[in-house]
Every structure is written in structure tokens, then in C-alpha cells.
Amino acid sequence: MPDKAPLPLAGITVLDVTQVMAGPFCTMLLADLGANVIKIEPPDGGDATRASMGFKMKGSDSMGYLNLNRNKRSVTLNLKNPAGKAVFMKLAEKADVVVENFRPGVVKKLGIDYDTLAALNPKLVYCSISGFGQNGPWSQRPGFDLIAQAMSGIMSITGHPGGEPVKAGVPVTDLSCALFATYAILAAYIGAKSSGRGQLIDASLIEAGMALTIWNTSEYWGTGKVPQPLGTAHLMSAPYQAFKAADGYFVLGATSQKLWKQLCEAIGRADLIEDARFADISKRLANRVALVADMEKTFAAKTAEAWVVHLLDAGIPAGRMNTIPEAFENEHALHRQMRLEIDHPVEGKVPNIGFPVKLTGTPQEVRRHPPLLGEHNDEVLKELGLGGEIDDLRRQGAFDA
Numbered sequence: 001m002p003d004k005a006p007l008p009l010a011g012i013t014v015l016d017v018t019q020v021m022a023g024p025f026c027t028m029l030l031a032d033l034g035a036n037v038i039k040i041e042p043p044d045g046g047d048a049t050r051a052s053m054g055f056k057m058k059g060s061d062s063m064g065y066l067n068l069n070r071n072k073r074s075v076t077l078n079l080k081n082p083a084g085k086a087v088f089m090k091l092a093e094k095a096d097v098v099v100e101n102f103r104p105g106v107v108k109k110l111g112i113d114y115d116t117l118a119a120l121n122p123k124l125v126y127c128s129i130s131g132f133g134q135n136g137p138w139s140q141r142p143g144f145d146l147i148a149q150a151m152s153g154i155m156s157i158t159g160h161p162g163g164e165p166v167k168a169g170v171p172v173t174d175l176s177c178a179l180f181a182t183y184a185i186l187a188a189y190i191g192a193k194s195s196g197r198g199q200l201i202d203a204s205l206i207e208a209g210m211a212l213t214i215w216n217t218s219e220y221w222g223t224g225k226v227p228q229p230l231g232t233a234h235l236m237s238a239p240y241q242a243f244k245a246a247d248g249y250f251v252l253g254a255t256s257q258k259l260w261k262q263l264c265e266a267i268g269r270a271d272l273i274e275d276a277r278f279a280d281i282s283k284r285l286a287n288r289v290a291l292v293a294d295m296e297k298t299f300a301a302k303t304a305e306a307w308v309v310h311l312l313d314a315g316i317p318a319g320r321m322n323t324i325p326e327a328f329e330n331e332h333a334l335h336r337q338m339r340l341e342i343d344h345p346v347e348g349k350v351p352n353i354g355f356p357v358k359l360t361g362t363p364q365e366v367r368r369h370p371p372l373l374g375e376h377n378d379e380v381l382k383e384l385g386l387g388g389e390i391d392d393l394r395r396q397g398a399f400d401a
Contacts, residue, residue: 005362007034012189014097015040015088016072017112019047021145021171022129022205023101024068025178030097030185031071032355032364038095038380039069039371040088043076044401046373059346059372066350066370070342074371075380076399079110083396090384092117092124097185101129104139114200125188127181127201134202143205148173152209153227157216160231177208238284239263239291242321243299243307250304252311252318257281259316266314267298344369374399 009030016027016039024039024047031037041047047069053062078084089112092098098117100107107113107128114126128134131143141147149155149167159166181203192198210217215235216227227235232242232251239260240253254263257280264272272278272294277287284291299307304320311318320326328339338354355364377399381390393399 007362007364008359010034012036012097013038013095014099015091015095017098017100017102018129019101020049020052021068021174022178022181022203023099024049025175026127026129026181026185027072027099028068028070029178029182031368033359034362035097037072038091038376039072039074040079040091041074041076041373042401043078043374043399046074046076050373057347061346061370061372063350066342066344066347067352069370070352070366071368072371073368073376073380074374075377076374078397078400079112081397081400083393083398085111087381087384087386087393087398088112089117089120090386091380093120094384095121095124096189097125097127099127099129099181099185101143103143104128104130104134118198118200122197123192124198125185125192125201126198127185127203129177129181129203129205131205133204133207138206145171145174145205148205148209152206153213153216154209157213157227157229159229161229163229166229172212173205173209176212177203177205180208180211233288236285237281238288239295241292243292244296245299245302245304245307247303249321250308250318251321252307252316254316260284262314263311263316266311266316267295269295269298340366342366342369345372 012030012035014027014030014035014037016023016037018024018027027035027037027039039047045051047065049065049068050061053064055063057063057066077088079088092112098112100112102110114124114128117124117126130139131148132138132141146167149158149172150165152173154172155165155167158168181201184201184203188199188201219225219227219235230241234240234253237253237255240255242249242251252263254260260278260281261273264270272291276283278284278291302310308318308320322330327333333339336354340352340354342350342352344350350369352366358364378387378390381387381393386393
């Protein structure tokens, strides 16, 4: 049997100086691909997500923390303490990547900013994640997903027409910023391999959110019309949304004239094909409210699941509106291993969201449980060659608040 191939990012060391969502998600993606991610945490409690979510686990770490930090090692360092900062600088000298999400300007005050570290390690790729970027009139504003969703325009197009403001149900700017940061880090790392120079990456929640508004911004630039919320409907196709059946909702998408005709025939409504109000996509968009009301009269005759099965058999894209448990516990999600079980020294078996993309040649794997606070202080310092100095560093306050 051939030896197992190393994961793609094996050998890359990442210093994770982040908390909460965007930064930890970014570094977990890198860790899942094999990177040696060292999570640098403040000694007084560590990553704020450890104590978040409002419900108790066996230990002190929240389920949210446990789902954002697998495959990492934790080192507690007081970066305001000279001894703690000295350890960080030694780590940075040998690292390939640093990811931080302090408010802009804080790393400069701490003396761990890109310019300082690049002077020690020219190949270093340094990614700063913030709410509004490292410069500009809003750069010093607090960076929260809620605020970024509102100020990027996302919240203005979310919800139902005429309804109260609604944010996306997941922290979409946090998570998209993490994804954009991840691809930028990998690109910069590849570039540094040939150029010998790393670079500073400036990633922000608001710009990540703005980057996702492609259809809506295109509508505004193309028509001058300010985009509005559409509920589950779509700017460019109808019917393409949720419909109410006898026992609840399901979704379908008839995104072409061919699918529209197939849909009408499948539900026994060939009359809709001849209705002038619905003759083509532009007319169906203009008369969407009437179209939905008419179609829901038909959909009221069966359950949502019955309609989904019937429409799929007829070649019409359709799906259930699953709850979170239903999304993770159905046969497809189980087959795709979207729920993992991780062994944890305090919690026992811990559920984790599975790998969202699958590498077939070097499949991701859980190599480490989400680390306890400071669990790897001694291990990492010994790797740095500081094993004999650990006690002295501890007495100097390197690892204490």
C-alpha cells in the first residue's frame, strides 16, 4: 500500500492571532488542509468565543469555539509583556503566515505589525482582517457582522417587501471575509515562493459583503433602480422562490422558458402557458405576485415533500426547506459526512461541521481536537528551541495576563 500523501499545506506554519469568527474560520480552513496553525491567545480567557453562546458544555469552551478551531494548537502569550512579545517574535521569524483581526492600529502599538515582522522575515504573508479595512474614513469603526451586513447593502435587500430590516441568518460577511482572506493568503504564499517577498493582505467584512451583491449592484448600475428585498424570489427569474404547500414551504426554480413549460405541464396547469401575463420571463417577473398566488392554489393540494418528489421526477429543480437538524441528518448529508465526531479530552465526542469541499487525492482529516487554552505552550516553545527557558519565561509573565 503506497504511503499516504501529505496534505497540501503540510509544512506551512500559520500564526493565528484572531478571535471570534472571520479569523478563526480562515485559519481553520488552512489547518484542515495541513497547515501547522498555532493559535496565539490572550492568557485571560483566550479567544472570546470560548465563553460565547450562552449555554454550557462540560468544560469551559463553547460549541461555537469547538467548531471553529479544530486542527490547531493553542499558545497563551501576553503580547504586552516583553517576554511574551519576544516569544511571539521568535515564532514570527519562522512562520510563513500571520493572521490577525485587531482593530487597525493595535498591532502597530504592540510592535507586531507587518512592517516590523517583515523586517525579520521578508517572506512572511501577513493578513489583517477588520470590519472596514486598514485605512479610510471608517477604518476605526468596530467590525461586527451585523454592522457590515447593514452598511454593505446586504440588509437592504434581505427580507420581504415592505417588511422590517432582516439580516442573513448566518454571519455572511464574517464567513465570506474568511473565504476571501484564505484565497488571498494562498495566492500571496505562492507568490512569495518565487519572489522571496511576502506581503500585507487587507481583508474587510464590509468589502466581502459588497463583493457578494453582484446581481443587485448590477441591477442598480444597469437600471438606476435601487434594489429592494424580494423575500425568497430572484431578480432575474420567475418562478424561482419558495411556495406554500398543504403543510409548509418548498422551493423550486424554473429558470428558462423550457423549464417553465415543463413545470406548468407537471402540475397540471397548462393554462398558465397561454396566459399573456406569464408569457416570458420578463412578464413573469413583472407579474410575480399574481403568478405566485395562482400557483399556490394548486400547490395547496399536496404536501411540500410530495411536490418536491413529483417535480424532481418531472425534471424541475425543487427542494425541501430544511431546518438545521434536517439539513444535517438526511441521507445525503450523512453520505457526504457533513457531521464529524471529534474526540475531545474534556467533552468526549464533539460534533463538528464536516469539510465543505472534498479533496480526493489528499482528503482533509481531523488531526487535532480544538485546543484547550494554552494546551501547547510547552510543546511549541520546545520546537522553537526554548525548552530550557520556559520556566524563566513563565516567571517573567510571558504566559500570564
